Amino acid sequence: MPHIARLFWILLLACLSPLALGERLRLVTDDWAPYVYQQDGQPRGIDYEVTTLVFARLGVEVEWQFLPWKRCLAMIEQGLADGIMDVFQNEARQPYLVYPAEPMSDVEFVLFQARARRHAVTGLGDLADLTVGTSPGYNYGAAFNDAPHFKREAAPTHEANFGKLMLGRIDLAVTDRKGGHYLLRRLGLQQQVEELPLVISRQAQYLGLARKPGREMLAQAFAEELRQFKQEPAYAAIINRYTSDTGNILNAVEQQESGTAR
Template sequence: MRHYACLFWTLLLTCLSPLALGERLRLVSDDWAPYVYEQEGQPRGIDVEVTTQVFARLGVQVEWQFMPWKRCLAMVEQGQADGVMDIFQSDARHPYLLFPAEPMSVVEFVLFQANARRHSVDNLNDLGNLRIGTSPGYDYGTAFNQASAFQREAAPTHEANFGKLVLGRIDLAITDRKVGQYLIQHMGLQQQVEPLPLVISRKAQFLGLVRKPGREALAQAFTEELRRFKQEPAYAAIIERYINDPKNILDAVEQQESSTAR
């Protein structure tokens, strides 16, 4: 059995196109700390480190480029980059993107409140007449996107939303739980802002590879290697480092650009 497994991987890796011969993959993303972001000109983040290590095992080098999300989407749709990091799957994207079967991580959108102005929220119906701080074009799930009982007030960055929250200019802010927790640490708001228990939606985010010859095999190899890596202590160590050390995201949130839905 072991012999057949080795043979399978040998055949698969030979099909990875010239990418497996040391060429670089150019991956684009916007700043989405702690998953992926740029700090002092260097790529950082949980999914950056995981992706880099997984591709290194496949003999593929990665070049990272950061830009506004809307431009990221345009570049991969036009084939001007090799892939995009931390993107949601959709039917509209499948014609030009391949998605490994294993997600990079899971986004959990929750609401954040100012401790000075608390709200009891058990479901979306409890948001009636409230002002919710959002990010332009983000997809928070069908139920939230289509709800009409509350007002949405977009801000150019998550940091701006939290600033408005503390000042009472909005009632609640919505973002990913990990992003919000890092933002609280970065802005020194540990005693002023907290998440609510209600989960608005959960979405898996993936590496998206531009459809080109050989990319199907690369996506499959990436899937298998990522699944193995997630079982190793090195993967847990990456998560632990970014969760427990807020210095890893200093200045990252300030660099976030206005963006469309991931």
């Protein structure tokens, strides 16, 4: 039955979608390791590989462009891109985004601290008078975003936040748990930085497609194929490859800090 359903969606897409005419799907995203990022000028990541493979099975060609997150959001809202990778669902985006029913992955935003400068944090109230490093435009949930009793200080990259943490320029850094530990391995900071137990928020992240003719159907076909692929050994192999990666990322602490919510 899964193979019949897959064939149905592929045939329907070929018959009805504008993409069947050879249109290339242009996806925008930012560096969000280990889900999607660039290394040596080439796109990599769990969700990059999965998305590329799923679209290939559907006969759809994909072009990737990496930009600051705020610009990605602006481009998709203005209709200048066909899709955006690893975006959260919210009502404000419904008029211009179509989401496949199956999420790409789930994120848990947690706090990280330098082992040399520990803080007793079990709830948001314990952040009083502290400075937390964030990423411009990321949505950590209303409770965190709107809390008045601590300072949020944005950095241009997640790597830069960990660098600032090591230099004592911020007290804590907030990022996705999987992404945070991935960067600690890549930066060689596993012995100097640790995760706090408090979970700031949990959210699913999706492929978002620009609302154009044929995109609702494409989203349904993508979701069906993605569900199928998640049951295959190749999916687990992709995740294992990135969660055990220990390569090197250049420290970006001294990059210019400027404004980016998923």
